[in-house]
Amino acid sequence: MTTLPVRSRRARKRRPDASLLPGHGHGRFWWYLVPGFAALFVIIIVPLCWNVYLSFTSYRGIKPPIWIGTENWVRLFNDATFWTSFRNSIAMIIAMVIVPTLLGLLLGATLFDVVGKKFGGKLASFLRATYYLPQILPTVVAAIVIGWVLRPGDGALNHVLKAVGLGGLASNWLGSPSTALVSIMVVLVWVQLGYPVVIFMAALGRVDPELYEAAELDGANWFQRFRAITINIIRPEIFVVLLTCTIAALKVFGPIYALTRGGPGTSTIVPSYYSYSQFFQSQQVGYGAAISTALTVVIIIVSILFIRVQERAERTERDG
Amino acid sequence: MAPVDTASAATLDQAPADAPARHTGHGARRKVRRTRSDWLVVVIAVVGAIVIAAPLLLILLNSFKSPTDYASKGPLQLPIHPYFQGIIDFWNRVDFPRKLWNSIFISSLVAVFAVALSVLNAYALGIGRVRARTWIIVLFLLGNMLPQEALLYPLYMMFKRVGLYDNVWAIIIIFTVIQSAFGTYLLSSVYGTFPKEILEAASIDGAGRWRILWQVVVPISRSTLSVLMIFFFIWTWNEFLFPLTFLISNDNQTVPVAITALQGQRLMDVTTTSASALLGLIPTLIFFLIFQRTLTRGITAGAVK
Numbered sequence: 001m002t003t004l005p006v007r008s009r010r011a012r013k014r015r016p017d018a019s020l021l022p023g024h025g026h027g028r029f030w031w032y033l034v035p036g037f038a039a040l041f042v043i044i045i046v047p048l049c050w051n052v053y054l055s056f057t058s059y060r061g062i063k064p065p066i067w068i069g070t071e072n073w074v075r076l077f078n079d080a081t082f083w084t085s086f087r088n089s090i091a092m093i094i095a096m097v098i099v100p101t102l103l104g105l106l107l108g109a110t111l112f113d114v115v116g117k118k119f120g121g122k123l124a125s126f127l128r129a130t131y132y133l134p135q136i137l138p139t140v141v142a143a144i145v146i147g148w149v150l151r152p153g154d155g156a157l158n159h160v161l162k163a164v165g166l167g168g169l170a171s172n173w174l175g176s177p178s179t180a181l182v183s184i185m186v187v188l189v190w191v192q193l194g195y196p197v198v199i200f201m202a203a204l205g206r207v208d209p210e211l212y213e214a215a216e217l218d219g220a221n222w223f224q225r226f227r228a229i230t231i232n233i234i235r236p237e238i239f240v241v242l243l244t245c246t247i248a249a250l251k252v253f254g255p256i257y258a259l260t261r262g263g264p265g266t267s268t269i270v271p272s273y274y275s276y277s278q279f280f281q282s283q284q285v286g287y288g289a290a291i292s293t294a295l296t297v298v299i300i301i302v303s304i305l306f307i308r309v310q311e312r313a314e315r316t317e318r319d320g
Numbered sequence: 321m322a323p324v325d326t327a328s329a330a331t332l333d334q335a336p337a338d339a340p341a342r343h344t345g346h347g348a349r350r351k352v353r354r355t356r357s358d359w360l361v362v363v364i365a366v367v368g369a370i371v372i373a374a375p376l377l378l379i380l381l382n383s384f385k386s387p388t389d390y391a392s393k394g395p396l397q398l399p400i401h402p403y404f405q406g407i408i409d410f411w412n413r414v415d416f417p418r419k420l421w422n423s424i425f426i427s428s429l430v431a432v433f434a435v436a437l438s439v440l441n442a443y444a445l446g447i448g449r450v451r452a453r454t455w456i457i458v459l460f461l462l463g464n465m466l467p468q469e470a471l472l473y474p475l476y477m478m479f480k481r482v483g484l485y486d487n488v489w490a491i492i493i494i495f496t497v498i499q500s501a502f503g504t505y506l507l508s509s510v511y512g513t514f515p516k517e518i519l520e521a522a523s524i525d526g527a528g529r530w531r532i533l534w535q536v537v538v539p540i541s542r543s544t545l546s547v548l549m550i551f552f553f554i555w556t557w558n559e560f561l562f563p564l565t566f567l568i569s570n571d572n573q574t575v576p577v578a579i580t581a582l583q584g585q586r587l588m589d590v591t592t593t594s595a596s597a598l599l600g601l602i603p604t605l606i607f608f609l610i611f612q613r614t615l616t617r618g619i620t621a622g623a624v625k
Contacts, residue, residue, distance in 0.1 A: 020447045021519050024529055029448025032533075033456070036441040036504065043497040044463040047474035054473065107365065114361045118354050123362075130369040133376065136608050138558040138576040141600035144583060145375050148593055155590075156378050156395035163394065190372065251467045254560045258580045272561075275469045280565065285473055292469035299467060 048296075054289035061283050072290040082291065084266050085274045086298075088181065089250055092270060095185035096192045096249035101241055103189075104196025107131065109226055111197070112204040128201060132194030139191060143255035146187040150174055174259055177267040184268050187255050192248075196241045203234035235313065243306040250299055271295040376601065383407060383598040387589040406595035410582075416599060418571060419578040423557055423603070426491050426574060431553040433496040435545055438503025443533050445504065446511025447519070457508055463501035468561050476565060490566050491574075495559060499552045510544055511537070550611045557604065575600060 019026040055072055057065035076082050116124035134142050149156045152172035161170045173183045207230060215225045231238070253272040256262060262269035262277065271291055278288030382395055386403040393400070410416070441460070445453045475494060476485070484490040514537065522536045538545070563574045573581070579600040582588060588596070 019449050020514060020516055022523050026449045029444040029450050032440045032444035036437050039497045040463055043494055047471040050474035051470050110361050110365060114358050115365055118358050119362055127365055127369045130373050136604050137601060140560050140576045140580045141597060144597045145379055148597055149375050149378060159394045247465060272467055272469050279473050289473060292467060295467050296470045
């Protein structure tokens, strides 16, 4: 993923813009882009622009949209629910980015260093596959699995709590405002953890064991070596994980739809669910379009910031 | 979601966890010294894995219990009288075979079409190196990164107008484009390093661009394409928002939509709900088991040989 064509730019300078196929100028290859471009235009670019246009209109889905200027946007910035939805996005980022990345670093490193080297690769692979398992499920199904465990009343978690004498802690986990958001976060940590584990374990294969041996001779303990060597070498993978997971966290929809529909009240509402409910439940299409456009802008800004930070990190590393 | 999973596809194979084992295996086994803290670490890792697997095991356990069994013995007891009524009821109520077929049909066609489209794009971008290719690749990647809500309503209006609303083909078309946007990004960088000697040889033999694409480039990158195809299949299978809003009639629903639609209804007692989750899990678990070897064979490793 990190091998964007950017990397080979230097190599290309020698033979600028020649195709890899001798005797075939790069101009002739445009034809192959025609179907892809046409599809991208019709399914992505036109709807995206249309959606931006709708955000400046009043449209209830039946009569044609009416241009109302920035009214939706003014309303958006004064809408407490909109800000709540983005505050909940921060909770989603904690659950899908921060916790899985930190745990994934520790688990990936221990599975690779300790379990893989001292207890056999089979056990390490098996554990890695187990951690990865929730990742391959449809997120709504993953949500339903955890939702089943958290069922109010007779759910498995409440059952177990009662059995060990902690019945007082039993709760309507997804139904009360104080626990619903945390319950959703548990679902997301469960789903997401395997991804950084797999990526980081693969990246650790690049670390030269001699570096570790040298550090060990210098008396560095495991954690010092982890911080000084491991983190530095697998930094590109950490960036990829942070960026892709942050985008995924901003886009969360399925678990919210399947478990709480944003409720109770607005305690678990997220931008994507908020715009969906404006589109298809309140029939406030213009307002829904404004919310989804705002989300798009946030995602693009986050991506640009990430790539900037990564470039700067690479530059400082190169310059020593 | 998409880029998340592919990065793992690309790396699952590169450094398998068993690589270090090969160095330490057999002859070297004597050298391995396990300290007390090593044992502590391995115990924590195993306990963590049990915690991750526990919800799935609970679902498996309780899908074969009757609601009364569940009420009297709790969720941790093994089913004493295996009970299949929950699964059978849910299977019939959602017409599960129909939903399975819809999901298989949509996901397979998207996988094939999206790979074909990605190949054409990547041939021009990676091998043809058309002008401004970096920007074109960024444009395609953007198509994959966008929140689907930003396309949802306009696409809903468009497909309604052309009469494809509540039709599986709407979903097939939309996801062919979304998945191929990612495939274009990935394949372009793979084709950018395609061995030049092979292309030169084919060119000297007098093959044209179209023939070189299908008789040289595609066969040589076959394993990358098959990994891509499998991931497109699984991602499309797991998609939710578009199928939910576009496929409203029962006969067109996909598996995740059908499973979610019945949650929280009064007919869904505790073990039937568990059975519904089990039916949602099984197909993806089967894909995981079938395709594991192909996935681990690698997206870059086998691509260029």
